[in-house]
Amino acid sequence: MRLHFIAIGGSAMHNLALALHDKGYQITGSDDVIFEPSKSRLNTAGLLPDSEGWFPEKIRPELDAVILGMHAKGDNPELARARELNLPVYSYPEFIYEQAKEKTRVVIGGSHGKTTITSMILHVMNYWNRDVDFMVGAQLEGFDRMVKLTETNDFIVLEGDEYLSSALDPRPKFHLYRPNIALLSGIAWDHINVFKTFEAYTDQFQIFLDTIIPGGSITYNSEDEVLEKMISELDAPIRKFPYKTPEYRLADGITLLETPEGELPLQVFGRHNLSNMAGAKWICQQMGVDEIDFYEAMSSFRGASRRLELLARGGGNFVFKDFAHAPSKVSAATAAVREQFPDHKLVACLELHTYSSLNSAFITQYRDSLKGADEAIVFYVPESLAVKGLEPIEPDDIKEAFGRDTLQVFTRANQLEAHLNAVSLDSTVLLLMSSGNYGGLDLEKLLSRIG
Template sequence: MRVHFIAIGGSIMHNLAIALAQKGFIVSGSDDHIYEPSRTNLAREGLLPKPGWYPEHITPDIDAVVIGMHAKADNPELLKAQEIGIKIYSYPEFIYEQTREKVRVVIGGSHGKTTITSIIMHVLKSIGRDFDYLVGAKLDEFQYMVRLTKDAPIAIIEGDEYLASPIDQRPKFHLYKPNIALISGIAWDHVNAFPTFEKYVDQFRLFIKHIEPKGTLVYNKEDKKLQEIVLEDQSKINKHGYRTPEYTINKGVTYIHTAAGDIPLQVFGRHNLSNIAAAFTVCDWLGVSREAFYNAIRNFRGASRRLEYVASDDDSVVYQDFAHTPSKLKASIHALKEQFPNKELVAIVELHTYSSLSEAYLSEYKDTMQEAEYPAVFINQEALKQKNAEAITTDTLKKAFNQPDLIYFNNITSIGEYLSQMDPEGKNLLLMSSGNYGGVNLVNYADKFLVKPAKGQA
């Protein structure tokens, strides 16, 4: 089968292209800009295209076109494919087509999707189960973010609620038709696509209705809105709720309490413990024994950029996190304060998505940084220009966050200067963003915070 990818450089798109090539498909692609790590990954597999759009490359011998969100509806290759009648898929549609004969486990929710998916993958790998997968971050244990095979009986899929493609405005997770579905919680996100909270909640109601007949819904019983829509749903499916397990923190190590005894973890934070409970419930439905799950979870180090360790010295530690929505931001700050209760916290969040840069949405951030002794917000001015967003003032941010001591950085240099001048003793640093802080390596930030010149040196 020959498949062409329009906007092949996307995070999932290029991983899907590689997975299909490894499965034996003939794969081609195009994009106007391809950044790292997509460029290196595609080049390694012989799939890196020449930059640009080339409608003359769209020929009738192509069996399918997969289009990514980076492309526009008037993309010349897309128009050519439509003209000659080639079947066009969004990537979630194509993932479904490749997994329709498998048990599809789809992990949805406003937060924790990547971590829950990665825990399930870690556990299944540890016990030797064969499975396909799609996960939204690069995991240390897995070379790529997508795997598709002929024989694996299970597919573990991270189900994003954002729109499927420029010509398909359905949320991605509606297209996977899960046999087992999980919802971790509901907190308003993607306001450019879902301008009200209720419209956003409706997407989860529909997600439940897309579960296959006699399938299973696993859900977070501690989320009141989620509990409400689960109770009102009349679908003929199994419903299994979970709760955060009891735990203690002793000498910097978090232990979950189980019938098999206390299990030490390498991750921390109440939200991560909730993620572990979610993954445990899914694994239980997949036939994984409790003993096997607990043995595997001891060695789980977390997903990339999810409360990920960056650097430390004898007194302070630096973490990075993907947090950008209000609920994620608050949970990540709380996790650091709970784990290190005797340390002050310097917390810097980059706001750069359409949602977080919307002044109408900013009020959702109220009180999310109250636990941080040194709260700060960074907004890259280039991001504002690219999204045609209006300038945001310091007073606007302080009011929205309800944080009079909030610091506002509007250029990348000022963050480095701030951290260089700060005494790290008795403090930890948390850097949060779903972007990349203007392309700066976070290790450089960690060094500016932790490493100070000796007295008498410049």
């Protein structure tokens, strides 16, 4: 096939382009800006566009299809040319489904934990040399690329994102995969720029459940009250597999999971990670891996990238970084570190970076999310609100929203950096939570204090 990617530089898009190139497809693409690591990977494969920008002349009648990335706008000149020529235009998830419709589709969804659960499943499959296709939105340890598509593998594991598919397709991505085996880890309001109310957001998960193939299954977190109610009312010819956080204990800083074979020491920690593991176990069992083999593989699992990632340790001090930005994720990460290091001072630093987190109508959802921290810090860039078309938020508004008078709020990167570099390091854990970069914080300088 001859395919052209509009916005080929995206995290998911470039991985799909590389996977299809490996299958022997002829790939071209365009983008107005391409960052690393996409740039180097595309260049190595000979797929990097000669120039950045949009070039309608690249859209030729002999193309079999055009794949439109979420980054591209509805008035993109290449898209206009494709429509003029009546070429098939697919969103990313639509084309993934076309590649996977003859496979057993395993879709991992939920407001939080889906990347970690997907990572756990792929780790287990890789450990036991079970070859599966997959698509994951984030880079995982041990994998060069995050999309794999073959003609032979029966299973494909898909991370089911609830965000929109493309400028032409307002459906959430996970509505398009039609799973045979599905998992939902929980529901916590997110993407307020698209789903204006909690009810509108939860409706998307109900629609997802309705897309499960008859005779398929839903594995779900029964500790999530909203999800538990939704599944209990589900009248569909599918199997239901509830899971909950398994029994465990901490000993000398190590999490010991209770299993039928005895206690299993883990390299990850936190109740949310153990809950994720329980869900991953059910999925792996449905894919043919028994419980004992699952636990053997999980003993070597070190976590998903940017999820409670240990950046530095030394002198009894630790620095972790987590991708957490939504309230439920912030609360889970903070609680996990607090439980793991009960005798340490916990300094939690959160950057408000996304549209939802900077929205005055949504920010109250963060209330008590940092309550486990001895010192709590929030950083945001006021200018970002104007760029996103949002109303101004003052530091006092953030303190009130978080329900913490002692909350320290910074709006300039140099002020935050100076404060963090002055934090007393005496049995201290610094937890950095952000989907951004703290306005250009010199992280290496900060880490050098730990050694």
